[in-house]
Amino acid sequence: MRLYHPQRIPRSVIPENQEFPMLSLSSQITPEALHYVRNHFPYPYLPAHDWHLNVEGCVRNPLQLSYNDLINMPQVTLPVTLECSGNKRAFYEPKVRGEQWELGAVSHALWTGVRLREILQSTGILSEAQEIIFEGMDSGQRTDMPGTFIYSRSLPIYKAIHPDTLIALFMNGKPLPYKHGYPARLIVPGWYGMASVKWLQRIIVSDRPFQGPYQKIDYIVYPSDPNQSPRPVTVMKVNSVIAQPTDRAVLKKGTHHVFGAAWSGEVPVSKIQINLDDEETWYPATWIDPEERYSWRRWIWEWHASKAGTYLLKSKATDSNGNTQPLHGEWNAKGYENNSIHQIVVYVE
Amino acid sequence: MRLYHPQRIPRSVIPENQEFPMLSLSSQITPEALHYVRNHFPYPYLPAHDWHLNVEGCVRNPLQLSYNDLINMPQVTLPVTLECSGNKRAFYEPKVRGEQWELGAVSHALWTGVRLREILQSTGILSEAQEIIFEGMDSGQRTDMPGTFIYSRSLPIYKAIHPDTLIALFMNGKPLPYKHGYPARLIVPGWYGMASVKWLQRIIVSDRPFQGPYQKIDYIVYPSDPNQSPRPVTVMKVNSVIAQPTDRAVLKKGTHHVFGAAWSGEVPVSKIQINLDDEETWYPATWIDPEERYSWRRWIWEWHASKAGTYLLKSKATDSNGNTQPLHGEWNAKGYENNSIHQIVVYVE
Structure with a gap:
């Protein structure tokens, strides 16, 4: 019998946002069921049969990769700590709106998958390419404007082609759990978690800066000093x-x-x-x-x-x-x- | 698949203290796995075979009741909200030491068992009786003094013989879960949860006020106004x-x-x-x-x-x-x- 049974700390029900219970930190690697989850929308419906990852836009050879295609490519395993950029928000004074994360919107897991650069090498990137956009399968409404939005984020090309940026298929040696992005998710080591898009369905090589609301409205630091310019959230701070x-x-x-x-x-x-x-x-x-x-x-x-x-x-x-x-x-x-x-x-x- | 899976919020690992996740309140009755747990010590070892509930002290006929004895007595079911007296402690200003309970050290369940008064009627209570003491099977150390202590609490006789005070054997229609006091626990409706002793092993009818530390040191309100006397924690406040x-x-x-x-x-x-x-x-x-x-x-x-x-x-x-x-x-x-x-x-x- 497992007497002491740590569990994630809920911060919201739908979308499901739950912290790792930091007080029960015991192993370096966070078990999948305790790894924090941060969602922007309800969990997506997954296609039962014909999931593909589309790679398109400013590329020489657009690709449609099946799960088997990805599984059959060389796999790399990296230990990566992911942290939500809102971690410790609850401790800011004055208080700030949004999910009141305390200590545990951060966890550590082994992620296994394909180097994104390998995929981009096989499609080729045209010279006008400026950014790579990643689309999840999750979508829903926002509070600040009407419409339905897909969770999408972009990466600059230097980070997308970094050898450690992965299309992950496995977490801690097992296929990605549904809640952590099955069948495939992006892992952007060293960047706050918003970059590591889950439930990937499309990669678009773009010739212009991405304007989606999770790129241009959210995940922007608006400093309290009005002389400082807003800047996007990227690399995790110590x-x-x-x-x-x-x-x-x-x-x-x-x-x-x-x-x-x-x-x-x-x-x-x-x-x-x-x-x-x-x-x-x-x-x-x-x-x-x-x-x-x-x-x-x-x-x-x-x-x-x-x-x-x-x-x-x-x-x-x-x-x-x-x-x-x-x-x-x-x-x-x-x-x-x-x-x-x-x-x-x-x-x- | 149960997509959204609320879980208790951990406040300490050993002893295990976990809140009901109030944000996921949906049914009036709290499922057993979500009902808050508040322990003073590590979980006790239970005797595999020969558990008995002893009723002794200032009684005419001391009793030793087996689980079967209790099961075969008339059973009463009561819906009862239990609340830890430390619930919302985290919101006091200035901050106070101890478990930082926020909103969810309170839950609601159906408790089924034997009226304590029935048991006390069959033992009889001698005229010098002043209080009834309840001993759990859980024990351990305190921070403020050396020694090993059993979790014990007493009730005044009027509350012990109230028809709604139960020796509960069932929670929400099922045998008490281990974490909620199997095989038998006290349920003191209307009083803060510290009174509802879990893992009962002994009931002692006492001719003097009980002096145990969970009666005389903890669960005492020391008002900030020095002109007010300390008083024990009893009935739950609105x-x-x-x-x-x-x-x-x-x-x-x-x-x-x-x-x-x-x-x-x-x-x-x-x-x-x-x-x-x-x-x-x-x-x-x-x-x-x-x-x-x-x-x-x-x-x-x-x-x-x-x-x-x-x-x-x-x-x-x-x-x-x-x-x-x-x-x-x-x-x-x-x-x-x-x-x-x-x-x-x-x-x-």
Whole structure:
């Protein structure tokens, strides 16, 4: 009997948005059933028989790939941490509209599939190509304008042809679960999750910048400083979280293991530090998982809590480019990219 | 395929504490797998064969009841809303230590079992009896003092012999799930959940007030006003919650159904009102479920949101004794009994 049964934390019912329960972080790889899910629309109906991935637009040879075609191409496996760009939105002050993600709109899985560049090499890309557009099978309404919209996003060509950008068919060694994009999804390592389009049905090589609402309205950082220009959400910022203990927990006097995860975008995370009670010293925590591009790393810090009292604990990660977490993430109107230093309060009795 | 699969919200791993996901409230009766669980200790080992419920202390005829003995007694079924006294603790300001329950440490189920008074009638109670103590099979450590403690609570005799106080064997028509107290648990309708001891192993009729830490240290309201005396947590306060929409949700212009639940303690909840943007008017919502002692009632309110903007929504319940929810629950050091009016902010585009 599996007594303790962690489950995802629901944030909305339809579309289904659920967090990974960060307090139950135990393995580096997130089991499929616990991997966060972020949907913009109700789950799509899948064609029972004749699913194809169409590759078209500014290409020399348009292609229609079957599931078997994809399965028979060379497969690559990459461990990738995906994070929703709205992760930690609930902690922005002032509060921001939208899904109130707390800590767990981030997870880590093994993704196996075909390099997108291989497919684009076989179609060829015409010289006027500017972007690659990815269409999912999920569609629905928006609150801000009438009409039905397909979830679609574009990538610049340099990222689309990067050898690590995959059309994934497998998650943690098994065919993609339906909720994670079966039969095929995009995986864009190092970028926030909105780029990794699920339930792929069409790839369009385009000669102009894509104007879809999930490209030009959502996933844009509107800085609070009006002198700064809006910019699209792309690469994940360095971030970390304390998984255990949880905020406001009551602990016994003695030794405790403060435990969590840290990650960055296109470079590995290299340093993790813990701070106690706003003292100047930042203590280095110990990595559990090795340094690896695109992968979160669990860390642990042994804390000898010998005196009763109230303690403020913080975690701060630094990546191999030297980027580090700010005390307060850069507040923006849509609440993206919150990579504030994580803070919790615990009580020792 | 069950596409949308609500799950409990974890608040701690061991002991396992999980909320009902209030945003997925659909039926009045909470399915067993979604009913909130609140444990003080790891789950207990159950004896494989020879479980008995001992009834002893100041009684004429001590009893040892087998599961079959209990099953063969007359069974009563009662719908009962159970609420953890720490529900909504996360919303107290200043923040309070302990499990950060948000909205869902409350659920509603059908409980079937034997009237406790029947058992006490067959043992007889001696005249020196003052309280009835209930021992669970779960035990473990506390943070504030050394030793191993069994989860035990007492009831005053008037509540123990109330015809609605049950030794429950069934939940929603099925044998009690292990996590909800199999083989037998106490159900104390109208009182906060700490009274409804799970995994019962012993009932002790006592000639003095019980001094266990879950009676005399925890589940005591220490008011912020030092002139007020501490008092034990007993009867549930009138309370309500908006289940849908969720806080900070973004809605389309048009008609929306604001939907939730309301409950009280030993009397039914009778009135539910919605307030918009701090206007003076409180609008009556419509009950979905009938008025019933011990039962939460779902309610719905049709909101015509014709103008874009930011809206503050509040729900306020009143019970049949005229008790109503305050704007701010009575803050207390251990964070119990928060029955503040529920407030959410939503955005209409």
